[in-house]
């Protein structure tokens with residue numbers, strides 16, 4: 001299974017959420033591979049607490065591979081290289097968790113047929129080696145998104161299909177931006193159709209993930225005044241109406257990740273120990289675990 005994370009705006013929580021969901025899937029026994037395709041800012045290494053690649057690798061990462069400078073992109077075993085104590089204590093029964101970092105200072109690059117071919121071969125091999133392959137793309141209408149739409153197009157006849165997660169924060173501008181990335185000119189559906197996707201089928205493979213969400217009725221708002229809480233309810237209702245109007249509501253929402261105090265201050269993997277020590281909220285880890293489980297839940301994906 002190939003899962004592609006994207007967003008229109010930056011700072012949506014796309015990378016932190018995708019890393020945490022990859023971690024949760026590996027904990028559940030899946031062999032997981034994470035590809036950092038955020039060509040402008042490949043920072044997944046810092047979230048997995050691997051300092052030497054916190055902004056990408058110097059040893060021939062995914063950029064170098066796609067450009068043909070190396071035959072194999074560097075692979076990193078997250079369990080053994082992470083400085084995070086809870087990751088170092090790899091529990092028994094968990095799956096592999098392998099990171100393919102981007103290159104330090106890599107930047108965006110244009111897509112040639114050769115790049116499409118290299119990407120296609122890489123994904124064919126990784127999707128047969130691993131149970132779940134995650135890809136984190138740059139924000140916006142990126143070259144990476146266009147590349148992946150080409151590689152997963154049925155016209156390529158390589159057998160690679162993907163499920164797309166479009167991330168956005170729970171604000172007016174973020175909701176509008178996520179809708180724009182999906183439905184507007186040069187958006188995912190438009191570009192996808194241009195490179196051979198069936199629009200309806202591609203839409204079926206896209207779900208939205210809301211991040212850093214405050215639930216107005218939850219404990220998270222317990223310190224607020226009655227006026228503030230009423231205001232939150234009103235704005236939340238308006239946002240829901242807006243999301244439904246823009247086709248980002250109902251069953252197209254795959255997950256709502258709560259605003260978490262730890263992630264508010266630090267980009268990291270949340271461990272069960274963080275919850276046990278009452279540093280991180282249990283509801284956040286539950287949301288990551290549920291999102292991880294829903295990725296291959298056919299009932300969830302056979303709607304619209």
Ligand SMILES: Nc1ncnc2c1ncn2[C@@H]1O[C@H](COP(=O)(O)OP(=O)(O)OP(=O)(O)O)[C@@H](O)[C@H]1O
Nearest residue numbers: 010011012013014015016212258259260263264267
């Ligand atoms: N559920 C959450 N609650 C609170 N803060 C969060 C949550 N998820 C992510 N964040 C924080 O939001 C910030 C942006 O997150 P992240 O870097 O994952 O976003 P991104 O969409 O990948 O950004 P970029 O476009 O820069 O790559 C980070 O500081 C992160 O820790």
Ligand SMILES: [Mg+2]
Nearest residue numbers: 014015016038
């Ligand atoms: Mg990111």
